[in-house]
Amino acid sequence: MPSVVQRVTGREVSPVSQTVSTRHHHLTLNTDGRPHPVANTLAVLAACLAVVSAVSAWYPSTHMVGAWTGLVGLLTALWSQMVSATTAERWINVGAMIVSGVGLLFGLAHGGLY
Numbered sequence: 001m002p003s004v005v006q007r008v009t010g011r012e013v014s015p016v017s018q019t020v021s022t023r024h025h026h027l028t029l030n031t032d033g034r035p036h037p038v039a040n041t042l043a044v045l046a047a048c049l050a051v052v053s054a055v056s057a058w059y060p061s062t063h064m065v066g067a068w069t070g071l072v073g074l075l076t077a078l079w080s081q082m083v084s085a086t087t088a089e090r091w092i093n094v095g096a097m098i099v100s101g102v103g104l105l106f107g108l109a110h111g112g113l114y
Contacts (some may be wrong), residue, residue, distance in 0.1 A: 053103025066075025
């Protein structure tokens with residue numbers, strides 16, 4: 001009998017066909033399997049601030065909200081990038097930095113921080 005064939009419940013089954021993925025495919029920032037609550041919170045916070053800043057960039061009358069959330073979002077994303085542990089967190093941080101920066105620049109162009 002070849003070594004790659006096993007006898008399981010009266011049938012011959014290849015070990016390759018028995019491979020069952022125990023990995024669940026869902027969105028997670030902990031791609032290394034360990035929890036990173038501070039890094040995850042900072043990344044999500046930076047992304048939320050970036051979205052607020054980007055939405056405010058479309059309306060010149062909300063330049064203060066856009067500029068301040070852009071500035072805080074940019075600083076939060078930079079700090080989050082420094083403490084990030086996984087590639088997924090870094091992707092979110094870089095996107096948040098770009099969007100927050102654009103929101104900050106539009107806020108400054110429409111009237112500034114004050």
